[in-house]
Amino acid sequence: MNPAEVLQRHHLKRTSCREGILDVIMRSDKAMSENEIREKLAGNYDRTTFYRSFKTLEESRILHRIVVDHLNVRYAIDPAVNSNPLHAHFYCEACNEVKCMEMIPVAVPVLPKGYTANETEVIIKGVCHHCQDK
Numbered sequence: 783m784n785p786a787e788v789l790q791r792h793h794l795k796r797t798s799c800r801e802g803i804l805d806v807i808m809r810s811d812k813a814m815s816e817n818e819i820r821e822k823l824a825g826n827y828d829r830t831t832f833y834r835s836f837k838t839l840e841e842s843r844i845l846h847r848i849v850v851d852h853l854n855v856r857y858a859i860d861p862a863v864n865s866n867p868l869h870a871h872f873y874c875e876a877c878n879e880v881k882c883m884e885m886i887p888v889a890v891p892v893l894p895k896g897y898t899a900n901e902t903e904v905i906i907k908g909v910c911h912h913c914q915d916k
């Protein structure tokens with residue numbers, strides 16, 4: 783799927799900024815921070831345009847947010863665009879990268895009555911295979 787098709791599937795208008803953001807994320811094999819995405823974006827968009835496009839993609843669940851800690855928030859293309867929506871993430875403490883682990887599904891927890899979940903996160907912290915070899 784290309785960025786235009788992803789937008790179309792989510793009934794979103796095609797804009798160059800939205801397509802640009804998707805293009806950057808879909809080319810990356812790791813989750814990226816908002817700044818990293820912004821830096822790699824080809825076109826020159828003002829802060830507001832970028833921010834709005836970004837929010838739209840997140841709210842439409844095309845992008846998913848991974849919160850490692852409050853200083854460390856990454857985004858990746860939502861695998862729901864592909865297959866398994868809820869999966870674990872791996873955070874490498876050596877190189878600071880976050881990767882989607884689509885092969886590790888996360889079970890939806892059954893909550894006691896009166897509780898509603900907005901997000902379920904499983905973050906595995908450790909050392910990735912690149913850093914292991916060093």
Ligand SMILES: [Zn+2]
Binds near residue numbers: 875877878879910913
């Ligand atoms: Zn690493």
Ligand SMILES: [Zn+2]
Binds near residue numbers: 870
């Ligand atoms: Zn992910």
